[in-house]
Amino acid sequence: MLTYIALIVALFFAMNIGASGTAAAMGAPYGADAIKSKRLALTLVALSAFLGAVLGGGEVVKTIGEGIIPSDILTVEIVIIILVGAAFTLFLANLMGIPLSTSEVTVGSIVGVGVAFQSLFTGKLIVIISFWVIIPIVSFLITYILGVVIKKAEKKWSFLTGKGKWAKWLSILLVIGGCLEAFSAGMNNVANAIGPLVGANMISSSNGILLGALFTSIGALALGGKVLETNGKKITQLSLLQGSAVSFTGGTLVIIASVFGLPIPLTQVTTSGILGIGTAKDGIVTLQKSVIKRIIMVWLVSPVASLVVSYLLINLFIKVNGYNILIIVCTLTFALGTIKLSQIVRNERRNLHDSGSGI
Template sequence: MVTALLVVGLFVAAFVGYNIGGSSTGVAFGPAVGSRIVGKVTAAALFTVFALLGGWTVGRNVIDTMSSQIVPASQFTLATSVGVLFFAGASLLLSNLYGVPASTSMTSVGAIVGLGIATGSLNEAIMFRIVSAWIVAPLSAFLVGMVIGRYLYPHLDARFTFTRLESSLIRFDRTGAIPRPAFNDRATPRDILGSGLVLVIACYMGFSAGASNAANAVAPLVGNGSISVEQGILLAIGAIGLGGFTIARRTLATVGDGITDLPILAALIVSSVGATIITILSQLGIPASLAVSTTCCIIGLGWGRASRAVTLAEAASVATDPDVAQLDADAGPELSTGALGAESADDSPPSGPTVGTLAGTEAEQQAEAEQRQEVIEESDDAEVAPIGEEELDELAAESLFDPAATSRIVFLWVLTPTLSAIGAYVLFLLVL
């Protein structure tokens, strides 16, 4: 019976890791694949390697927290471990049905909390630390994004342009006896530099994903001693990698569906900020959600970009004088995250491709590339307008987030760990 339960536990753990790999690979390497820097197979391989590196190093701290600190390790019998992993897998299924990326970390912790409450063994001090981090992390991502959007993003956008190559960045020169790797003949030095940056950040995202997610798949099994930490990491990353090579192909192909107006530069910024926050929290042993942090960074980046239409003094006067605020509200559009994807007054396309463009059809991508190239040739010497001198009409556009869709996402982010905790509590209260 014990052997059968262990097999079931390993299978459920692999299922959780498989789904994590399917979703995380697309998030990390979507821009790199869409820009033709690497192919889908190479993306999956790189993601697996760097996820293993993250799980093997920083991820150990998260496994330790989830396997023995939220509740004592003695609470993780094989039966309870299967139950906890079941609720983590069920949350992934629920989120996939609704098309929303659930926080696997939050849901896994929720299931462990349900176990702890049912058995009276929950470490409240550790949970207070984790929940505090869940509040501080997205707020920090929002503030960092807002500062970058207001003060740095326009200058970066004027100096960096990410293009989509017609064929892969790296090709093999087969003129000699031994094939030699070489850059695409049409790749400019700017393309090579930008492509290298996109690839480095994608690998960094893979590292962060491995550090935070390995524990979600195997922490209960490590807690009860069924497998060692090293075996757990190999099992989790193996399953994550399998997901990257299989179901992630569809995610990579449609990565722009939910953020079609998000430029590649913005995607790289939010990826870097989100991955850094999650890596720091993983080093501290705190399981946290990469999706929540990156989404909050996107919102902050857009608002910061749109806020360049006014100076801090003007914003303060609007905040303190209701009459001025009403006049400004009547005079123009509201600030929104749409500023990231806003087109200029003359309807010219953005200087770089959007994530949605990379996920579009070949005809759409080609048309966008031709328009973008014309803008690039005319904007090499372009200057960034000072804060307060940019036109709000040029900065504001349709929001990157449909309010109804955003509400649904936030609701499910809160609902899935809550349901996981309640379900686990009821189950373990009746069974244990």
């Protein structure tokens, strides 16, 4: 019974992965009208993600399944806790409107279990966290350089801006870039849902990847429309060539990371790429403090939130420890209270300032 529950939760998680990060891969082509049909855009995403997972998802599955904590810890109950911890954190984040990375949330949930059992492969974990920082920075630098080149080229040759007969070919290039990004998402992110099952020997790696890829594709087709609309509207200010630079850079970097078994946050890689292009296009003003804060918040909140949830679930249901639960509840209460208090103080200061402004 528990095995079926674990499988259902994993496949539901895979559908949500397809609906969120994977569907966003086609945002640039859809937003720039390189591909006008939403259904066609989602179909291309689904096929690309499926192929990415089936052809190259094995190494990341191995890392998620046995590279962060010893696989002998992974019982059916622990797998359910890892998946529920990650999925529940994503659900809460969606309610609050905070975008989280599925890769970071899954790794955080696994680390929470490792901390509870005091058994972690810290070396591998340090490498993963390091690349969470390194790859977005590399994405920014590459797209910045490409952005400078594209800006000069578009000034010199106006047809590169997507006007006239070249619009069709530049549109096709952008769609290919979106497919590459979706391929890389399938390669990297399907492991988040399937890896714990494979690590616990509940399903073989090949069957797990096939099922995960299938449900990720279903999620993209059935639930990805809203994400596609939102993401497309956010990046319509990019030209066809600039959008291609972002997609090809992000997709290539995530594919390289996947080959080495590193779970990487595609959303942050893509966001950093957009920032790189934007900085080359509009200058340092693109690097607004609010955008940087948002990236840092996602980077910090994603793994820490799921770590706390999975650690709490372990102490509630597996290693029942009232003291640890009390400490966690008190810490969360203190953190939330501090945030709320700081908001009240800011509002009071703002009200005082507004009241005095007319004197």
